[in-house]
Amino acid sequence: MGLPCGTHNYTYAQDMAILRTKTHWSLLIILFILVFTAPLYWSNYWLSVANLIGITVIAAMGLNILTGYCGQLSFGHVGFIAVGAYTSAVLTGVFGVPFLVGLVAAGLVAGLVGLISGIPSLRIKGFYLVIATIAAQFIIIWVINHLELTGGSGGLTVPYASIGGLVLSSEASQFYLIMVIAVLCTFLAKNLARIKVGRAFVAIRDNDLAAKVMGINLFPYKLLAFFIGCFWAGIAGSLLAHWMGSISPANFTFMESLLYLGMIVIGGLGTTLGPILGVIFIRLSQQGMMFLTPTIEAAFPALPAGSAGGITLMLFGLIIVLFLILEPRGLAHRWMLFKVAYRLWPFSY
């Protein structure tokens, strides 16, 4: 599917290759060159936008594994990101642990918290699981708000990330760190979906009883999905903490959790490309709204101060509803349709 005319697979290795043709390879290499030389010609502002997008992509990939592949709804993803962010911040800031250890520890702790929140998933699903994860999010944020170690509602200042004496203080250096991890996470997510574990996840998503009958042990696989999804959230949280420089519970709101779900739905559930497209779409439209807000406020002086924040929320609500009604398979599906149309052009089929 989707391969150019005349490309045939003769071995399993060819059949399974992600990058099948020379064009694939060259396009990917061009993309990498473009991305990794970006700090040379992008301003600091756009680099910070790209950093935020990179971090969000990592977290959204995790949520996509949990919700898109395994079908376990998580409405508390930002709670797990917060766990990762605070783990890394406390370990590096208070205990002086090296950044890379903090990064891995953030993933592991967030994964473990996710594992605990995922335990109810064996007995419950659908709406019940939604409520359990909402409760998890609120409890996590509440605990962070009340612990001495995490600085309460005032938050913590986080030192810059440093790898072996190299302090990553500029946007550009953090850009490289975040992009390398984002590429790694994307590669792992893509492959995870193709091995036994990924297939088991998809089977559980489509019908968990049928999956059980076929011999998939539900409990470990569901917990594994929670662990992997939240591990990724923790990694993203750690990067977020070091990138922002200071964190407080106000950074990790419930609405942000809902936005993550919106991102993967808009991008396309259960695809590797989907979260990337969805995240870029949402984060760029947030930037666009930030540009437009002063214009709107100037154009309609009759509006009470602060109204423009409402427009953003309304717009996202509308986008999510319209996507579900008009394009339930997301931007990734649109992209596939475009590729097929391009391959066949100028013929319709």
Added chain:
Amino acid sequence: MAELLQFTITGVSVGMVYALIGLSFVLIWKSSGVANLALGGLVLIFSWFTYGMTVQVGLPYWIALPLVIIFALAVGWLIERFALRPLIAQPILSLFIVTLGIFYFLEGLAVFIWPWMVDTLPPIFPPEPFHIGTAVVAQPYIWAAVVSLVLFGLLTLYFRYHKMGIAMRATADDQFAVQACGIPVTRIFSTSWMFACVVAAIAGVLISWIGGVSHGLVETGVKSFSVVILGGLNSFLGCIVAGPIIGLAENLGGGYLTPLFWEGLEDIIPLIIIIIVLFIKPYGLFGEARIERI
């Protein structure tokens, strides 16, 4: 002892309002199997609409309240017709997320029109409190409990005796059989959304009389999820039993445990109850366990 009575009465009456919001959820879940996550947003928008009508436009309550009901009916119809109906027979995830989109939209609308955070509705009840035994209770609490109970009674009667109510129960039981009997299922869905919105509007007005109008009403919506989880997703009786339990736990726990533990404990007591219930009795006190077939 005086404290205990005080906490109990406020707890039960706030719990009755939570139960009412929970009822709004159960109405939709029972008839169409959609989990309405936009509940907090609905309560929010109706409370602010009441505020707009009474404070900003300056209408007296006897005109404003019918207007709120009409607005609620319209919102319910619009949501069902334009957001939910195109998604009939879609996977459950889409249904969750579409209500989420509605939640976003409603919250945005509230922030857009009423961007300031907190305000109060003009008082409708006389300011002097009731004295029950040693407890002193402000009037809105008592009236909230009374209105909730009356509404429960009316809805129970409606579902037992009215033709449309019976049809709605039948739809909840078996959609295909109902369609075969010639009952328009889409109209049932739309009616149940309109009903749910009216119930949410009344609950919103009651809770605003107690605690003022604010954007924190979203969290009241989340608390009412704990009511439906505890009571069982498809049980009216569960709602009315679980509502006061949650209200009591929140008030008693907040009152007695706060000095022992951290401050603000009452905010997460309902959530802890949710987790415990989900571990022990996932289908709630009165909910039916679903037997699944492949």
